[in-house]
Amino acid sequence: MSLSIMTTKSLGGAVEISPRGEIDVDTAHEVREAVAAVMNGGRPAQINLNLRGVSFIDSVGISALVYGFQAAEVGGVKLVVTEPSRFVHRQLWVTGLLGLFGAPEPAGGPEPTPADTSRN
Amino acid sequence: MTQPPAAGVERDVVLLTVPADGAYLGVLRTAAAGLAARLHFTLDEIEDLRIAVDEACAMLIRLAAPMATLRCRFELTGEELGVEVAVSAAPEASPPATSTFAWKVLTALATDPSAAFSERTATIALTARRSNGEPRPGARYAMGDPTENGG
Numbered sequence: 001m002s003l004s005i006m007t008t009k010s011l012g013g014a015v016e017i018s019p020r021g022e023i024d025v026d027t028a029h030e031v032r033e034a035v036a037a038v039m040n041g042g043r044p045a046q047i048n049l050n051l052r053g054v055s056f057i058d059s060v061g062i063s064a065l066v067y068g069f070q071a072a073e074v075g076g077v078k079l080v081v082t083e084p085s086r087f088v089h090r091q092l093w094v095t096g097l098l099g100l101f102g103a104p105e106p107a108g109g110p111e112p113t114p115a116d117t118s119r120n
Numbered sequence: 121m122t123q124p125p126a127a128g129v130e131r132d133v134v135l136l137t138v139p140a141d142g143a144y145l146g147v148l149r150t151a152a153a154g155l156a157a158r159l160h161f162t163l164d165e166i167e168d169l170r171i172a173v174d175e176a177c178a179m180l181i182r183l184a185a186p187m188a189t190l191r192c193r194f195e196l197t198g199e200e201l202g203v204e205v206a207v208s209a210a211p212e213a214s215p216p217a218t219s220t221f222a223w224k225v226l227t228a229l230a231t232d233p234s235a236a237f238s239e240r241t242a243t244i245a246l247t248a249r250r251s252n253g254e255p256r257p258g259a260r261y262a263m264g265d266p267t268e269n270g271g
Contacts, residue, residue, distance in 0.1 A: 022146060024142065024145050024146070024174060024178070025142040025145060025178045025181065026142035026143050026145060026146075056149065056170065056171075056174075058171055058174045058175055058178065058222075058225070059175055059178075059221050059222040059224075059225045060178060060222070062221075063221065087167060090164075090167065091171070094225070094228055094229070095225065
């Protein structure tokens with residue numbers, strides 16, 4: 001039920017932010033803070049938000065992504081989503097935001113947890 | 121509210137009460153997913169339900185009085201899963217807003233969600249149906265066709 005976020009810099013000057021877990025009303029602020037921290041630490045060439053490890057995202061989480069996009073854009077930095085999990089890709093598609101985040105193709109992504117698919 | 125089941129249709133009711141705190145949303149999502157799996161919903165239908173329950177509960181948590189509990193009632197009826205969530209609202213709380221992004225997501229993913237507010241209790245009810253392979257009319261495009269937005 002928790003979220004962990006890893007931030008790494010690449011040789012090309014881009015920064016990759018990789019949350020892992022579930023982004024909801026309880027954890028969305030961590031994504032906003034991660035983007036803000038990157039922007040405060042200097043202007044990267046690009047921010048890649050790698051959502052391969054995100055198994056759940058709701059409207060509050062999507063709002064956090066949009067906040068991150070806008071915060072980066074204000075600083076002249078492009079923020080794109082990379083390798084969205086199947087779940088995230090579907091949510092971005094449903095909300096019409098795939099294009100905003102660079103129209104990423106879905107990654108293999110995390111499989112649903114046993115609790116999500118257990119039968120009896 | 122869910123309709124009474126037809127004669128001969130089994131009906132199970134599951135009640136779950138948790139603190140009205142975002143930290144418990146994951147518990148409710150998992151419970152909803154497990155119940156939907158009992159009804160043999162598809163993976164996509166289970167995902168939709170997880171999001172819908174999350175959105176409904178998150179909306180109510182914002183209205184909750186201090187120390188309030190979130191009362192969830194799941195009713196399994198044949199091919200349907202009815203969900204009703206209620207919370208005691210804070211004195212200054214307004215009824216659940218149906219003009220928000222969260223509500224738009226909810227209406228895109230669940231059948232006929234409704235919100236009520238009476239005697240300082242805020243309630244959101246929704247129904248999820250097993251499609252049996254048939255497309256659910258309107259469910260995917262309630263927010264407009266995402267492909268028209270470059271998606």
